[in-house]
């Protein structure tokens with residue numbers, strides 16, 4: 001694949017740092033545009049997560065500042081627009097309506113318009129399944145963000161892939177999950193691992209760079225969920241033989257470990273339809289409940305990302 005310069009707004013955050021590592025491995029140059037560097041972000045969360053440092057280019061700037069963007073968007077092949085306040089900031093009431101609008105709506109408009117002015121056609125917009133909560137602070141800004149994406153795809157013939165991941169805060173984000181088992185309890189409800197979200201972004205970039213797809217002046221909008229062992233039939237007849245029986249069918253050897261660890265085997269996960277994402281991107285999520293249970297068995301409640309020292 002030709003080597004490209006990939007511009008990542010908010011590239012020092014959880015998803016951006018993960019992507020930097022993957023992009024570097026593929027020989028691309030990640031150009032991180034963020035208020036803080038990846039190293040500062042990694043030190044901030046005190047983790048030993050994949051940090052994506054290496055041959056990245058870091059540009060300190062804000063998507064709310066048009067001049068910053070104009071200066072930074074030089075010799076860029078693909079924009080991946082990540083920076084946003086998200087669900088956790090609404091949930092914890094850390095950001096108000098002005099802040100959500102300024103970053104997620106004005107910032108998104110700035111990134112699209114600056115990319116257009118720089119002649120960039122290939123664009124990945126990170127939206128969210130929270131568009132279903134359009135009356136929420138966060139959900140509303142993503143609905144408007146998707147509308148901006150639609151207009152730029154239509155009016156300016158940009159190739160836009162809008163990804164809608166469900167929640168993917170990673171297990172090593174110790175600001176949100178103090179240890180692996182807390183994350184695991186959340187993941188068990190139905191979720192996607194950050195590695196799979198990163199896979200969907202990488203496959204989107206590949207499609208934009210060298211894939212065959214007729215965008216027809218509209219964004220390609222795709223839902224991103226994780227991997228599940230359960231079938232549609234399992235979900236339809238959930239625990240019809242008693243609480244925990246569906247879990248036991250797939251994870252029998254882990255049943256006692258799950259209960260001792262505080263996981264609820266009777267919990268029925270919500271699973272999203274990702275058939276279009278599979279078909280168009282060849283997206284194949286890998287991290288499932290089985291992966292989680294194997295990590296739990298191997299590393300215990302602190303998980304594989306326990307702090308060093």
Ligand SMILES: NC(=O)c1ccc[n+]([C@@H]2O[C@H](COP(=O)([O-])OP(=O)(O)OC[C@H]3O[C@@H](n4cnc5c(N)ncnc54)[C@H](O)[C@@H]3O)[C@@H](O)[C@H]2O)c1
Pocket residue numbers: 009010011012013014015016033034035036041061062063064081082083084085086087103107126127128129165166167168169
């Ligand atoms: N984390 C989730 O569970 C989840 C789920 C669905 C969708 N999303 C979407 O994914 C994206 C971010 O995910 P993440 O988990 O990597 O978030 P994150 O909070 O870890 O990273 C966001 C990054 O944006 C940067 N940023 C903030 N303001 C900025 C500005 N003005 N200019 C430039 N950079 C700025 C921050 O410094 C940070 O590094 C968002 O678009 C979010 O809506 C997240």
